[in-house]
Structure formats: C-alpha cells, structure tokens
Amino acid sequence: MIAFWLIIAAMLLGALACVLPPLLRTSARGPGQAHAALAGLMIALIPASALTLYMRIGDPVALAMQTAPLASPDRHADAPASMEAAVSRLVARLRADPDDAPGWAMLARSYMALQRPSDAAEAYRRAIALNPRDAELLADYADALASANGGDFNDAALKVIDSALAIDADQPKALALAASAAFDRRDYARAIHFWERLGKAPDLAPQIAQQAQKNIDETRALAAKGSDGSKAKAASIEVRVRLSPELEQRVRPTDTVFVYALADDGSRMPLAVQRLSVSQLPATVRLDDSMSMTPNRRLSDFSRISVDARVSSSGQARPAAGDLTGSSGAVSSKDAGVIDVTIADVVR
Structure with missing residues (x-):
C-alpha cells in the first residue's frame, strides 16, 4: 500500500x-x-x-x-x-x-x-x-x-x-x-x-x-x-507532552508538533490527531472519538493504543530525518488516566 x-x-x-x-x-x-x-x-x-x-x-x-x-x-x-x-x-x-x-x-x-x-x-x-x-x-x-x-x-x-x-x-x-x-x-x-x-x-x-x-x-x-446504547462510551484520553531538555536547542518555537494515537494492530493510520507548536510545550491535549478519520477506526474501538508525539521543523506530516519524536508505548485506552509522552529521540 x-x-x-x-x-x-x-x-x-x-x-x-x-x-x-x-x-x-x-x-x-x-x-x-x-x-x-x-x-x-x-x-x-x-x-x-x-x-x-x-x-x-x-x-x-x-x-x-x-x-x-x-x-x-x-x-x-x-x-x-x-x-x-x-x-x-x-x-x-x-x-x-x-x-x-x-x-x-x-x-x-x-x-x-x-x-x-x-x-x-x-x-x-x-x-x-x-x-x-x-x-x-x-x-x-x-x-x-x-x-x-x-x-x-x-x-x-x-x-x-x-x-x-x-x-x-x-x-x-x-x-x-x-x-x-x-x-x-x-x-x-x-x-x-x-x-x-x-x-x-x-x-x-x-x-x-x-x-x-x-x-x-x-x-x-x-x-x-x-442509538441503541450497545456501543461503549466514546473514548477520550488526555496526553501530557513535553520536550526533553537535552533537545531544546534543536527546535524553534514555531516548529510543528503532531500528537497522535495509534491502534495496537500494527497499523500506522492514526485514530486521532492534534497539532500544536513547540512554543506551547509542555502541554496537555485531548484525543477523542470525534477526531476519527474513518467510521470504523476510533479510539473506543481499541483497548490498547500508543500515543506518539513528533516535532517537525518543516511542518509536514510525513516523518523526516532530524525530526524529534517520543512515544508512550502500549497503554490502555479505557483507564489510562493522563498519558505522558516525552519527546527525547531523533528520527534517523
């Protein structure tokens, strides 16, 4: 594909x-x-x-x-x-x-x-x-x-x-x-x-x-x-994103930050996405079902997810060498509380 x-x-x-x-x-x-x-x-x-x-x-x-x-x-x-x-x-x-x-x-x-x-x-x-x-x-x-x-x-x-x-x-x-x-x-x-x-x-x-x-x-x-009440309550998660102090000198305040949830099925298609700028970090953002891109892939459809955050100096969604990234690893989408993501790695 x-x-x-x-x-x-x-x-x-x-x-x-x-x-x-x-x-x-x-x-x-x-x-x-x-x-x-x-x-x-x-x-x-x-x-x-x-x-x-x-x-x-x-x-x-x-x-x-x-x-x-x-x-x-x-x-x-x-x-x-x-x-x-x-x-x-x-x-x-x-x-x-x-x-x-x-x-x-x-x-x-x-x-x-x-x-x-x-x-x-x-x-x-x-x-x-x-x-x-x-x-x-x-x-x-x-x-x-x-x-x-x-x-x-x-x-x-x-x-x-x-x-x-x-x-x-x-x-x-x-x-x-x-x-x-x-x-x-x-x-x-x-x-x-x-x-x-x-x-x-x-x-x-x-x-x-x-x-x-x-x-x-x-x-x-x-x-x-x-409408018939058989669907579980719409999922909503809070994500706390911060930038590692060791990488602060590598970014500009206007650089774009993408925060997105991924299902645990191996797909790289996000379930929900938020965008902000480096100047807003550290920040707490919300990801929920209303941000779903397709009807059959929502946060509430998956019990295990991961949340990634990436700084892109170009503002482009496609990852590029030199971007900064971080991930929560696998967490529950149902009772995870606030999910912490630290941007501490460099895309090679």
Missing part, C-alpha cells in the same frame, strides 16, 4: 516537473500558450484531485500521517528541487501577469503537491477572485483551507464548500468534503446524506461510488450502535 502511494506521488511530481518548465519558457501569450496552460493544468489536476478525493472519502489526515520508511533518499532526489524551481518561475510569471486564473490554480495545486497548504489556499483565493463560478476550484480551495488547519473544517472551509455546491450540486469533491465535515461533527445523518448524493453524481468513477457506499454502510452501523 505504501509503495502504491509513493508511486502516485512520484508520478505527480514528475508530471508537474515535466510540464511546468516548457510552459514557463513561453514569453508571449497566444493561442498556443493557452493550450499549453490547459494541458498542464489537466495533467496536474487529474492525479492531484483523484488522490485528494480518495483521501477525503476514506481517511483524510490519517494517510498523511503514515510513518512507513521512505524509498532510498537519493532516488528521484532532484524531483522536489526541480518542482520548487518550476514553481518559483511560475510565481515570477504571475507577478507579471496577475490576471491569469489558470496559472494561479496551477500554482495552488503545485503547492498542495509540495505539502504547502497555506500557500495553496492563498493561490486558490487569487484564482477564485478571477473565476468565482468554478465549483471544482472552490472545492479545491476548501480542501486547502482544511489542510492548512490541520485537517479540520473551520467556518471558512465550510462556507466555501457551501458555495461550491450552490453552483454545482453534484460536484463530487465538494460532496465528499461536506460528508467528511459532517462526519467530523458526528452528524451522521448529514454525512450519509452527502455520501448518498456523491454516489449518485453523474460520471462518477466506480471505485469512488463503491467507497461512498462503504462509508454509508459503516456510518449507519455506527449511528445504530450509538
């Missing part, structure tokens, strides 16, 4: 790295360049949208928190650098031509591929200001806003989703995001409503329709367990 996602990521990076440089070398605008911009946009859009939609329908934040080892570090080592250079040239071109809506959209999707959601959200905002009736663009913007907010749907993201669906009631990504947002609020009836609409959207890929139906079935089962 991990190899599959790495291949997808490499394909996306490779496509953008190949398409952006020849596009940016064109200095005069004309019909030929417009076609080149459209082709580049489609190549960037198709894999990025498919990946993001799958993540939102299945488990949005969890996939980003996978901690399996990466491929050999020197393999495709120049791809991110090449993409960064291409993005820099695109930024320069947009400064000279700020009314290029497809260019802003391409920049936004490039930022998402580089895991820079805050920059992506700003680029989407510029694109939408020039093209406010594009429902797909609005859905992408909402996704970037949520990603920049640690995967949580804030009021701004919810308003953008509503705007997208007001323009196109069958926009697949907007429906998927609306369903995920409702599920996060534990509004299961509304989540099912949006997933049912997604499943009936025209020209929907069969695998997405199947995933939507799976989510519907699991959410109905979850809602039924809650």
Whole structure:
C-alpha cells in the first residue's frame, strides 16, 4: 500500500516537473500558450484531485500521517528541487501577469503537491477572485483551507464548500468534503446524506461510488450502535507532552508538533490527531472519538493504543530525518488516566 502511494506521488511530481518548465519558457501569450496552460493544468489536476478525493472519502489526515520508511533518499532526489524551481518561475510569471486564473490554480495545486497548504489556499483565493463560478476550484480551495488547519473544517472551509455546491450540486469533491465535515461533527445523518448524493453524481468513477457506499454502510452501523446504547462510551484520553531538555536547542518555537494515537494492530493510520507548536510545550491535549478519520477506526474501538508525539521543523506530516519524536508505548485506552509522552529521540 505504501509503495502504491509513493508511486502516485512520484508520478505527480514528475508530471508537474515535466510540464511546468516548457510552459514557463513561453514569453508571449497566444493561442498556443493557452493550450499549453490547459494541458498542464489537466495533467496536474487529474492525479492531484483523484488522490485528494480518495483521501477525503476514506481517511483524510490519517494517510498523511503514515510513518512507513521512505524509498532510498537519493532516488528521484532532484524531483522536489526541480518542482520548487518550476514553481518559483511560475510565481515570477504571475507577478507579471496577475490576471491569469489558470496559472494561479496551477500554482495552488503545485503547492498542495509540495505539502504547502497555506500557500495553496492563498493561490486558490487569487484564482477564485478571477473565476468565482468554478465549483471544482472552490472545492479545491476548501480542501486547502482544511489542510492548512490541520485537517479540520473551520467556518471558512465550510462556507466555501457551501458555495461550491450552490453552483454545482453534484460536484463530487465538494460532496465528499461536506460528508467528511459532517462526519467530523458526528452528524451522521448529514454525512450519509452527502455520501448518498456523491454516489449518485453523474460520471462518477466506480471505485469512488463503491467507497461512498462503504462509508454509508459503516456510518449507519455506527449511528445504530450509538442509538441503541450497545456501543461503549466514546473514548477520550488526555496526553501530557513535553520536550526533553537535552533537545531544546534543536527546535524553534514555531516548529510543528503532531500528537497522535495509534491502534495496537500494527497499523500506522492514526485514530486521532492534534497539532500544536513547540512554543506551547509542555502541554496537555485531548484525543477523542470525534477526531476519527474513518467510521470504523476510533479510539473506543481499541483497548490498547500508543500515543506518539513528533516535532517537525518543516511542518509536514510525513516523518523526516532530524525530526524529534517520543512515544508512550502500549497503554490502555479505557483507564489510562493522563498519558505522558516525552519527546527525547531523533528520527534517523
């Protein structure tokens, strides 16, 4: 599974790295360049949208928190650098031509591929200001806003989703995001409503329709367990996180800290995630069932868990060499009290 996602990521990076440089070398605008911009946009859009939609329908934040080892570090080592250079040239071109809506959209999707959601959200905002009736663009913007907010749907993201669906009631990504947002609020009836609409959207890929139906079935089962009283009380744990004094000189106050619970079944898919900054440490955070990424993987579904904390100077969810980490080890999710996690190790 991990190899599959790495291949997808490499394909996306490779496509953008190949398409952006020849596009940016064109200095005069004309019909030929417009076609080149459209082709580049489609190549960037198709894999990025498919990946993001799958993540939102299945488990949005969890996939980003996978901690399996990466491929050999020197393999495709120049791809991110090449993409960064291409993005820099695109930024320069947009400064000279700020009314290029497809260019802003391409920049936004490039930022998402580089895991820079805050920059992506700003680029989407510029694109939408020039093209406010594009429902797909609005859905992408909402996704970037949520990603920049640690995967949580804030009021701004919810308003953008509503705007997208007001323009196109069958926009697949907007429906998927609306369903995920409702599920996060534990509004299961509304989540099912949006997933049912997604499943009936025209020209929907069969695998997405199947995933939507799976989510519907699991959410109905979850809602039924809650209504008949047979489900155990929703789990909630308190985690006290601190940084080892020996590592204080290796961090900055603005570095990101991820705190997440893992099941004892060997999966690296988090059951719940919180994000804070080094300046907030030491801190006590709460992890609970409302933070579940999928209906069938919640804290209350597992009696034994572990809680990990990791400092990322880049702010990226994927672990990298030099990150600082710590773990509680296996503990009970039912009667653990306050779980202590000390960040005292360095990722090699």
